[in-house]
Amino acid sequence: MKPVAIVTDSTSDLPTSVAEPLGIHIIPCNVHFGTEVYRERIDLTNDEFYQRLANSPQLPKTSQPASGVFEELYRQLASAHSGIVSIHIAAKLSGTLQSADIAAKEIREVPVATIDSGSTSMGLGWLAVMAARAAQAGQSIADVVGVVNDATPRVRILALLENLENVTKGGRIGKGAALLGTMLSVKPILSVRNGEVIPLEKPRTWQKAQTRLVDLAKGLSPFDELAVLHARAAADAQQLCERLSQIHPRERILVTELGAVLGTHAGRGTIGIAAITGKG
Numbered sequence: 001m002k003p004v005a006i007v008t009d010s011t012s013d014l015p016t017s018v019a020e021p022l023g024i025h026i027i028p029c030n031v032h033f034g035t036e037v038y039r040e041r042i043d044l045t046n047d048e049f050y051q052r053l054a055n056s057p058q059l060p061k062t063s064q065p066a067s068g069v070f071e072e073l074y075r076q077l078a079s080a081h082s083g084i085v086s087i088h089i090a091a092k093l094s095g096t097l098q099s100a101d102i103a104a105k106e107i108r109e110v111p112v113a114t115i116d117s118g119s120t121s122m123g124l125g126w127l128a129v130m131a132a133r134a135a136q137a138g139q140s141i142a143d144v145v146g147v148v149n150d151a152t153p154r155v156r157i158l159a160l161l162e163n164l165e166n167v168t169k170g171g172r173i174g175k176g177a178a179l180l181g182t183m184l185s186v187k188p189i190l191s192v193r194n195g196e197v198i199p200l201e202k203p204r205t206w207q208k209a210q211t212r213l214v215d216l217a218k219g220l221s222p223f224d225e226l227a228v229l230h231a232r233a234a235a236d237a238q239q240l241c242e243r244l245s246q247i248h249p250r251e252r253i254l255v256t257e258l259g260a261v262l263g264t265h266a267g268r269g270t271i272g273i274a275a276i277t278g279k280g
Contacts, residue, residue, distance in 0.1 A: 004135040004144050005081040007073065009065065009096050010040040011089040012125035013229065013256050022132035025077065027069060029089075029096065031260040032061040040260045049260040050232050050268065062261045064095040070103035078109040083141030087115045087127050087148060090195030094120075113145050115152075118195045121262055122227035122254070122274035123155040129225070130276070151276055156220050157192040158200070159229070159272035160213045189213055210236070213272070214243045221247045222278040227254040231263045231270040240271055 007025045008014065019026060028039035033052055038044035044052075053060065070086070077084055086104065091097045097116050104112035117124040127148050134147045186202035187209035200216070203209035226248045230237035234257075241253050258266055 002080060002082040003138070004141050005077040005084045006128055006132045006135055006144075007070075007077070007084060007086040007100075008124060008128040009088050010259055011094070011096070011120050011261050012128055013121045013259050013262065014125040014128065015254070015256050018125075018129065018254070022129060022136065024128050024132050025073060027065050027073060027096075027100075029065055029094070029261045030063040031264065032063065034058075037063075038260070044260055046257055046259060046263075049263060053263065053268065060260075060264050062094075062264055064099050067099040067102035070100050071106050074103055074107045074112055075109075078107060081110060083110050083144075084112045085115065085131050085135070085141060085144050085148065086112060087117055087124065087131060089120045089124055090118045090192070091116045092195030093192075093197075111141055113141060115145065115148055116195070117155070118152060119155045119157060119192055119274075121157060121229055121258060121272075122256060123157045123192065125256075126225045126227070126274065126276050127151055127155065151224075154224070154277045154279070156275045156277055157272065158213060158216055158220075159190045159192075159266060159270055160209050161188050161190065161266055162206075162269035189216065210240070210271075214240070217244060217273050217275075218247050220275060220277055223248050223275045224278050225254075225276040226252065227256055227274045229256060229258055229270070229272045229274055231258040231266055232268045233271050236269075236271045240273075244273070 009027045010029050028042050031038045031040055074084055086100050088097045088100055100114045104114050117127050130151050131144050131148050134144045187206050189201045191198045191200050203212050228237050228241050237255055
């Protein structure tokens with residue numbers, strides 16, 4: 001029996017070292033610096049992106065992949081797979097799923113299931129990982145979709161930003177929250193739930209904010225899967241890993257950097273977690 005193919009997009013922030021062994025196919029989203037358009041992770045590495053971000057007078061723009069990009073990949077996969085499960089960034093945050101839906105309707109050879117993760121970064125990435133593990137175990141497309149649907153309500157993301165400037169300019173959070181952050185010089189902690197960016201707390205200092213982030217993470221445990229996220233903040237990410245190792249085995253905490261799309265909106269210095277909570 002042919003296996004099920006798993007597709008996601010580059011906002012999953014899945015490291016290549018994780019995606020490749022599992023056979024996860026990653027569609028690149030786009031980043032625009034002025035009139036120049038780059039495909040995330042293909043035309044623009046993280047190093048190149050963050051360097052340009054630091055030197056750019058204006059925040060870059062981001063956009064979804066065209067439906068034709070999805071259709072081309074789906075057709076390539078159809079010949080060697082019994083079905084395709086395509087899992088993407090929350091529809092409320094991006095039009096990526098819409099592009100996938102349009103492409104899926106053009107495929108007749110095999111069934112294509114498109115899924116709204118309601119999340120992003122490794123919240124999305126973990127769902128793709130779980131789907132790929134099920135596919136490698138020989139499960140049917142219906143069973144793989146079932147695995148994703150079972151895990152989706154247990155996805156949790158917490159993010160600590162240095163400020164709300166980028167996420168507000170990108171239109172991903174209300175301006176009132178940004179004004180509050182600017183006036184009080186707070187270090188906002190955000191969550192992503194059901195495709196919406198939600199301000200949770202506003203500690204006054206970075207140290208207090210880091211401690212509160214750990215406390216909030218502990219309140220979500222135990223975890224089936226846990227990743228630590230950062231945007232050019234590797235030292236803070238490693239410190240966060242050490243503190244979280246009290247509640248989750250250190251060797252099972254994946255560390256990954258936000259790519260160009262999410263780095264644009266979150267901004268340098270961001271740290272956070274993405275987890276699948278236990279069923280218990």
